[in-house]
Amino acid sequence: MTLYGLKSFYHHRWSRVLTVISSTGNSNIVSHIKTGDGIALVHTSDGLARYLEQKKGALDEFINNNAIEVLDSARWTAQKAQIENSSHD
Numbered sequence: 108m109t110l111y112g113l114k115s116f117y118h119h120r121w122s123r124v125l126t127v128i129s130s131t132g133n134s135n136i137v138s139h140i141k142t143g144d145g146i147a148l149v150h151t152s153d154g155l156a157r158y159l160e161q162k163k164g165a166l167d168e169f170i171n172n173n174a175i176e177v178l179d180s181a182r183w184t185a186q187k188a189q190i191e192n193s194s195h196d
Contacts (some may be wrong), residue, residue, distance in 0.1 A: 108136075109124070110127055110128075110130055110159075110173060110176065110179065111127065111128050111175070111183065111187075112125045112128075112177045113126045113177070113178060113179055113183040114166075114177060115116050117159060118181075122159055122160050123160040123165075123166045124157050124158065124159050124196060125142070125175070126157045126158075127156050127157075127158065127171070127175060128190055129190070130193060132171065132194075133154055133155065133156055136156050137156050139174070140180050142156075142158065143146065143165070143169060143172065144162045144167065145160065145162030145163075145165025145166075146158050146165050146166065146169045165175065
């Protein structure tokens with residue numbers, strides 16, 4: 108399973124957030140990924156899995172431990188569209 112992530116900030120507490128997508132779907136992401144210490148899973152209304160950093164440095168460790176490929180905004184948008192289009196085929 109290839110996992111793709113997009114880093115952002117949760118403005119309420121200025122915590123770092125990672126949104127994760129995969130062609131296998133959100134439920135598989137959630138069951139596959141191990142959060143570890145300092146990371147909380149946040150489900151959102153758009154159905155994407157978001158992981159909130161609760162302890163400094165935890166997000167980078169989380170990314171490494173789960174082999175998540177972090178994309179910039181343009182690549183994220185393209186990858187997300189590709190996954191969405193392939194799920195409709």
